[in-house]
Amino acid sequence: MHIAYVVVTALAVAATGFSGIAALLHFRPILPGMAAAGVAESWLTFPIGTLKTAGAVGLLLGLLGVPLVGVAAxxxxxxxxxxxxxxxxxxxxxxxxxxxxxxxxxxSGAALALGLTGS
Structure with missing residues (x-):
């Protein structure tokens, strides 16, 4: 496993995981931006928060030794x-x-590219 892949994917896990959890919890500072984009607040739990959090978990699994799951995520x-x-x-x-x-x-694109080169 290359150092670049580990660093970039770990950053993607942290950033996407935080973003997903913020959406799941309807974190107040994100609500105006979502409203400005025309996204209903009810969408924050599913699909938005759920998909971001699942993606972060998939990236983490890729780091922990299941590379195909990481690439798919x-x-x-x-x-x-x-x-x-x-x-x-x-x-x-x-x-x-x-x-x-x-x-x-x-x-996410960088994590995908690095994951593909390593698999």
Whole structure:
């Protein structure tokens, strides 16, 4: 396992896990950005928070020795965050959540690319 993969994936686990748990708990600071993007608060639990948290767990499993699960989780997170960026663009929303979605898309993409090269 390459050091770059471990570092990037660990960062992705932490960032995506925090973002997923924040959505599951309906963390008050994220609510205005979600509303600006046209996302209903009821969606924060499922699908948004559930999928982000499951993706973080899958990445963690990839770090712990199940590389195919890690690659699949990274691919799913890339798709999720690509859709999130698209949603923010459609709503003409440039809030902090838009920037976060872009950052998590790049981080998930890097974890996917590094996971594919190592498997």
């Amino acid at each position: 990274a691919a799913g997170l890339v798709l999720f965050f690509a859709c999130a960026v698209h949603t923010h663009l459609l709503a003409h929303d440039r809030s902090a959540q838009f920037l976060l979605a872009n950052g998590l898309l790049v981080l």
